[in-house]
Amino acid sequence: MTFLLRLYPSAWRRRYGGEVREMLAGRRFSLRIAVDLIAGAIDTWLHPSVTLAAAAAAARPTPEEQTMLSRLLRFDCAGLYGPGVTRADQWKASISVVVMTVVLTIAWWGLHLRLHDDPRMDSLSLMPFVFALFYSMRYTYLKGRPAIVQAVFIGGLTLLVAAVVLAVGWATTTL
Amino acid sequence: MARQDDDLDDFGRFAEPALMILISLADGPKHGYAMTDDIEQVAGVRFGPGTLYGAITRLEGRGLIQRLESDDRRNPYRLTALGERALRARLTSLQAITRVGQRRLASA
Numbered sequence: 001m002t003f004l005l006r007l008y009p010s011a012w013r014r015r016y017g018g019e020v021r022e023m024l025a026g027r028r029f030s031l032r033i034a035v036d037l038i039a040g041a042i043d044t045w046l047h048p049s050v051t052l053a054a055a056a057a058a059a060r061p062t063p064e065e066q067t068m069l070s071r072l073l074r075f076d077c078a079g080l081y082g083p084g085v086t087r088a089d090q091w092k093a094s095i096s097v098v099v100m101t102v103v104l105t106i107a108w109w110g111l112h113l114r115l116h117d118d119p120r121m122d123s124l125s126l127m128p129f130v131f132a133l134f135y136s137m138r139y140t141y142l143k144g145r146p147a148i149v150q151a152v153f154i155g156g157l158t159l160l161v162a163a164v165v166l167a168v169g170w171a172t173t174t175l
Numbered sequence: 176m177a178r179q180d181d182d183l184d185d186f187g188r189f190a191e192p193a194l195m196i197l198i199s200l201a202d203g204p205k206h207g208y209a210m211t212d213d214i215e216q217v218a219g220v221r222f223g224p225g226t227l228y229g230a231i232t233r234l235e236g237r238g239l240i241q242r243l244e245s246d247d248r249r250n251p252y253r254l255t256a257l258g259e260r261a262l263r264a265r266l267t268s269l270q271a272i273t274r275v276g277q278r279r280l281a282s283a
Contacts, residue, residue, distance in 0.1 A: 019206070036226055039225055039226075044229070053236030
């Protein structure tokens with residue numbers, strides 16, 4: 001079952017992979033454990049800041065060794081997305097959401113006019129914001145991930161939402 | 176409201192496993208496998224490795240537990256002072272809830 005550990009991000013595997021492999025050593029395949037490992041892998045990909053925070057915690061002095069001031073400073077720097085994401089990254093994410101939403105909405109509006117009120121285009125009216133939001137994750141949740149992982153995650157999520165929105169739009173106009 | 180370092184509320188589905196890990200480490204350092212066995216004895220639940228290490232990652236990131244270096248691959252973990260405070264706070268809160276529940280049941 002240790003092959004399932006390949007589903008986890010490499011940073012997580014470097015820190016915990018050996019321990020989990022040791023736990024799984026010699027155990028026969030179990031569906032319950034396989035599902036648990038897959039769910040754990042999904043959670044780890046969705047919350048990269050948790051792994052970053054654990055690695056950062058291991059690299060710094062223990063809480064007992066820290067003064068109150070240094071703990072407060074560290075807490076302030078950790079921010080919403082973990083210690084790997086700076087305030088500048090959060091600004092980049094916010095600005096990219098606003099700029100991309102405006103630019104893509106203008107593009108969507110142009111297509112909307114050109115296609116003469118196509119109901120599929122109406123369904124996609126929120127996609128500029130959705131794509132901009134997913135794209136901004138490259139500065140936060142996906143920061144530090146390889147470009148291919150970022151592309152697959154952002155592109156995959158966008159396509160998934162677009163497919164759902166188009167299906168709902170089709171159902172409400174034809175059924 | 177600002178998150179407290181010793182608060183388990185935002186652990187989501189890992190809040191219960193995290194609490195069980197803190198309880199397990201309260202009587203001394205343990206590695207993952209020993210924690211799983213201990214939690215099964217204490218609470219009758221056996222967490223899978225995905226759930227266990229999801230909670231361990233969060234607890235370690237928050238500074239509530241600390242990994243100790245070891246010669247083999249089974250690194251033990253210990254409770255930090257912050258973790259001990261978090262555990263005491265959570266158990267006190269649970270005791271208060273239990274008392275209210277029992278009182279209401281008794282008067283029902």
